Amino acid sequence: xxxxxxxxxAASVFLLSACQPAEVTNETETVTExxxxxSQLSNEYYSAIITDNAYQTSLNRGxxxxxxxxxxxxxxETGLMNLSQEHFSTDSHYFQEGQYIDSGTTNSxxxxxxxxxxxxxxxxxxxxxxxxxxxxxxLDSFLEQNYMVQNGDGFxxxxxxxGLAMNSVDYYTKKAYGSSFETKxxxxxxxxxxxxxxxxxxxxxxxxxxxxxxxxxxxxFEQSTEDNLAGGVYIAESVSENxxxxxxxxxxxxxxxxxxxxxxxxxxxxxxxENFKAEIENFFPNLSGVTAEALYVDDQIVEMRLSxxxxxxxxxxxxxxxxxxAEKASSFLVPNIPIEITIxxxxxxxxxxxxxAGETEFYSHIFD
Amino acid sequence: xxxxxxxxxAASVFLLSACQPAEVTNETETVTExxxxxSQLSNEYYSAIITDNAYQTSLNRGxxxxxxxxxxxxxxETGLMNLSQEHFSTDSHYFQEGQYIDSGTTNSxxxxxxxxxxxxxxxxxxxxxxxxxxxxxxLDSFLEQNYMVQNGDGFxxxxxxxGLAMNSVDYYTKKAYGSSFETKxxxxxxxxxxxxxxxxxxxxxxxxxxxxxxxxxxxxFEQSTEDNLAGGVYIAESVSENxxxxxxxxxxxxxxxxxxxxxxxxxxxxxxxENFKAEIENFFPNLSGVTAEALYVDDQIVEMRLSxxxxxxxxxxxxxxxxxxAEKASSFLVPNIPIEITIxxxxxxxxxxxxxAGETEFYSHIFD
Numbered sequence: 001x002x003x004x005x006x007x008x009x010a011a012s013v014f015l016l017s018a019c020q021p022a023e024v025t026n027e028t029e030t031v032t033e034x035x036x037x038x039s040q041l042s043n044e045y046y047s048a049i050i051t052d053n054a055y056q057t058s059l060n061r062g063x064x065x066x067x068x069x070x071x072x073x074x075x076x077e078t079g080l081m082n083l084s085q086e087h088f089s090t091d092s093h094y095f096q097e098g099q100y101i102d103s104g105t106t107n108s109x110x111x112x113x114x115x116x117x118x119x120x121x122x123x124x125x126x127x128x129x130x131x132x133x134x135x136x137x138x139l140d141s142f143l144e145q146n147y148m149v150q151n152g153d154g155f156x157x158x159x160x161x162x163g164l165a166m167n168s169v170d171y172y173t174k175k176a177y178g179s180s181f182e183t184k185x186x187x188x189x190x191x192x193x194x195x196x197x198x199x200x201x202x203x204x205x206x207x208x209x210x211x212x213x214x215x216x217x218x219x220x221f222e223q224s225t226e227d228n229l230a231g232g233v234y235i236a237e238s239v240s241e242n243x244x245x246x247x248x249x250x251x252x253x254x255x256x257x258x259x260x261x262x263x264x265x266x267x268x269x270x271x272x273x274e275n276f277k278a279e280i281e282n283f284f285p286n287l288s289g290v291t292a293e294a295l296y297v298d299d300q301i302v303e304m305r306l307s308x309x310x311x312x313x314x315x316x317x318x319x320x321x322x323x324x325x326a327e328k329a330s331s332f333l334v335p336n337i338p339i340e341i342t343i344x345x346x347x348x349x350x351x352x353x354x355x356x357a358g359e360t361e362f363y364s365h366i367f368d
Numbered sequence: 369x370x371x372x373x374x375x376x377x378a379a380s381v382f383l384l385s386a387c388q389p390a391e392v393t394n395e396t397e398t399v400t401e402x403x404x405x406x407s408q409l410s411n412e413y414y415s416a417i418i419t420d421n422a423y424q425t426s427l428n429r430g431x432x433x434x435x436x437x438x439x440x441x442x443x444x445e446t447g448l449m450n451l452s453q454e455h456f457s458t459d460s461h462y463f464q465e466g467q468y469i470d471s472g473t474t475n476s477x478x479x480x481x482x483x484x485x486x487x488x489x490x491x492x493x494x495x496x497x498x499x500x501x502x503x504x505x506x507l508d509s510f511l512e513q514n515y516m517v518q519n520g521d522g523f524x525x526x527x528x529x530x531g532l533a534m535n536s537v538d539y540y541t542k543k544a545y546g547s548s549f550e551t552k553x554x555x556x557x558x559x560x561x562x563x564x565x566x567x568x569x570x571x572x573x574x575x576x577x578x579x580x581x582x583x584x585x586x587x588x589f590e591q592s593t594e595d596n597l598a599g600g601v602y603i604a605e606s607v608s609e610n611x612x613x614x615x616x617x618x619x620x621x622x623x624x625x626x627x628x629x630x631x632x633x634x635x636x637x638x639x640x641x642e643n644f645k646a647e648i649e650n651f652f653p654n655l656s657g658v659t660a661e662a663l664y665v666d667d668q669i670v671e672m673r674l675s676x677x678x679x680x681x682x683x684x685x686x687x688x689x690x691x692x693x694a695e696k697a698s699s700f701l702v703p704n705i706p707i708e709i710t711i712x713x714x715x716x717x718x719x720x721x722x723x724x725a726g727e728t729e730f731y732s733h734i735f736d
Contacts, residue, residue, distance in 0.1 A: 039692075041691055058681075065682075078687075095684065282422055323416065
């Protein structure tokens, strides 16, 4: 960062963010780091802590890339941020990527337990290769998030959230580069295994330096299968408070993601989607594809994300189509829930529409 | 469209759009078509006319795909819609793709004039292959837009806009699949050739059935070269009124598009961009790429479009980065002009921020 930038920064950060110079001592010198926080786009997001204009990436950065799909990754991470808001308010807490469990530790925890890997959370290899007789890998990925609070001139740990991404199907091969086989895992097994792992994890965290007695929230995430276009959902959560080394009061979460058009599921929202789709798909002589992912909580639809793909032959077609979609979305789609609609072509996202939580109108933007 | 959709449609279109049943007679039967218009997202866009829920595509649909780049296509089309607003108000006029000049006619106009192609607007082949001695192709593409007005129960033509996309470099080969050569064309030549073509075109349009005496606006567009990341700009415009068969009062348009970071161009907006870039690019341990296209009118910056690309290792990184960018954009970038910022990764557009014309705050959206 050049000096001019620092000068302008000093004038500007007070407008939008907290600015905290903090003393940091290391072995050879004492340096003053500039700790600040990002702005907060809305109270559904946390401000994040940044130090000297750089983001503190997770100690196990990249671990979640191992999930079945990008959509599972997003659902796993944003889902844990959403769960965390019940325990750590976005007004008083600042987000920081996990700084306690590093890559080596994570990899040993995600491995099978064995003499060489005593900390493995997945069951030992029982020597059997058959889908229904082997011990599957239950825990596929692990996420740590830190929630910080202000303390005088600096920030200190206010809470930790842990996400456990569990397999509903464990994909495996019998030999390297061999065919893929599947072990199916029931939701009962996922919950039983996940809860047992959660207790082991909280015991280990309580012994980790710097964590102490802060609240530790945990969520069990059932990731969707590789061929599923919808992302997974959290199915249970709990919190360990006052330095407790176990989770006692587990709460069940009743969430479901449904891809529209769906076969065999009759609902008002499906028929409203079908009507919307009929209005849209024949706008051009070439067909436009329309799909949606709907999120249900306690069997109520709470959110929809639509993706429309078509072939455009010019910019004026994009403008007209976006305006047409805006009108039909207002008329036909479920009212009063957040809806995101992206309109894309082979060139990428061409325009998008969104009705955010608590709003009645769609915002729209056409990319030039 | 199914019957249920029609019923809902009847209840809804009056809210957002004009609905005009129109009698259309063809050789074998009389059918009642449902003519309606799309909603209008803002008064910078035209409502478009749609018939029986389908868009009337251009008679020469796809012609503009022949331009040097997608960014030229967008600049050519939206630029003509913007010019048109000076003559045909978005309040009283409705957009329709060109319905008078078909593909065959367009192709003959875009060809070289010859005995077989007497209507060609490009010069004859002089038999010379050398870059500076041959006759280049001046006119690369052609765009017709119709601006409709309401008339009783239906719509009628209220005006036509024509765009002429001219080459500043004509790329050619000396033999099929041979190396590419270039003939450079000066802006003076572009203007002289474009204006001469404009007069020929308006004479032909006045003789085309259904056009009559409506105003015909025309714009000369200088498309950017193949290796230019910025799109082209309109450099001159005129309008033919009261059935006139020529364009007399040409107006020069002083527009320029500049890509940032730019070498050799010192300006306040470039240094503000450089400061913004410095704040952004080191947020993650891996570098983030930041580029921008700035539009200048009469040497004043009037619009910016930024594109930020980085590698994300998780959704929480996207949230934090977007919030960081929002804050730095407000602090560092040129105030009071429309700005669009897209943040992308290898997975496509991850989030975006936009400050629309006349607004002071950035809207932001993170794609889930």
